[in-house]
Amino acid sequence: MEPSNLSRRRMLLSTGGVMALAGTASLTPLSAALAQEKAKTQAKALPAYASWKHLDSLIVHSANTIETKRSAFGSGLITPLDRLFVRNNVAPPSEQIVADPDAWVLSIKGVKNPKDMTVAELKRLGLVAVPMVLQCSGNGRAYFPEKPSGTKWTVGAAGCIVFSGVPIKAVLEATGGMEAGAKFMTGTGGEDIPEGLDPNTIMVERSLPLEAIDDAILAWEINGQPIPLAHGGPLRLIVPGYTGVNNVKYIKQLAFSKDQSAASIQQNSYRMTPMGEKTNVNQESVWEMPVKSWITSPNGESGEDLKAGLVQIQGLAFGGMSAAKEVEVSVDGGKNWVKANFVGPDLGKYAWRQFVVGMELKPGQYEIASRATSEAGTVQPEERVANSHGYLNNSWRDHMLPVTVA
């Protein structure tokens, strides 16, 4: 780590003149190089609330946007927590809220018998464990040719984990069922809203269609441990198959209502906005995840060329709302495809499957791609759906990797 940082720095310093020509107008070459170097080290550090994470497995875009490296998913199906991506739209609440998880209070509204329940009380209502893919709506945004603004996630704003908690259905039963006419289930995040601000502008409050209730849970555990603050403890709304943002962390209120939330994050963002249009509430909300897969190895992250001979090409695949049924792999940019084999256990329709296919590769240039098909029969497309915020990229071509075999 150290030597390469040092040599990188020397490189930056020695090419300072070139950089100045390239247009860092207001800065001297030396200060430009140092500023760049500083930005790099600042971006590298993990924020305090996620300091327990495994830095070498992660790309730290900012304190609130941290992704898993393509090489760091492993082949053990479940993503270890210290490798799992983190995304906060606003700064997370204080670490104090996870000190006594059982004491956290959830307020339940829009039901026949509205009430406040502690996590301890919720634990008495039921228990299920849900293995599932958690993936940010913007995962793969880095590959949009239109360069939408927002974090340039490549493949790593995703993980496969097990959430445990109580089914929403059991909570509804315990509170007399939802009020007549309800069309949405809305979860409100527990972040503090700074005084003087209109809560709708910053609060993380997401509404979901009622069909999302079927498999949704209120979770207090992730991979067998209490949910840490970074991942939404003490209590999180989990909606399997739906993109990250719909899985509200630090949930403090669950409501059933005729209307969707008035929060900006519901009304004016996370919508499939056609290029060049303004986002509005009539555009499709980003809810369900589409079928997707990507190669995890070889990945070129070591910077070394692959040796010729037998190579095990690995990756992961999920179907979104149904299981991944099949994966094909191509090493020639999508001209020819071979079937891959799934690796490890099948943990149900919301989890991903890891896959592998052994191939003899002679020296040369390859473009390695994978293409998944879901149980529902949907094939991962070659092209993404263009949209101005860069959501839901599942293009196999975008996720393809160039690999040199020596």
Ligand SMILES: Nc1nc2c(c(=O)[nH]1)N[C@H]1C(S)=C(S)[C@@H](COP(=O)(O)O)O[C@H]1N2
């Ligand atoms: N309360 C709250 N919930 C939230 C967010 C947030 O900022 N606040 N971010 C959402 C987004 S955009 C994503 S992608 C996921 C990220 O989950 P993770 O940090 O556990 O990986 O949480 C979602 N839930």
Ligand SMILES: [Mo]
């Ligand atoms: Mo997200």
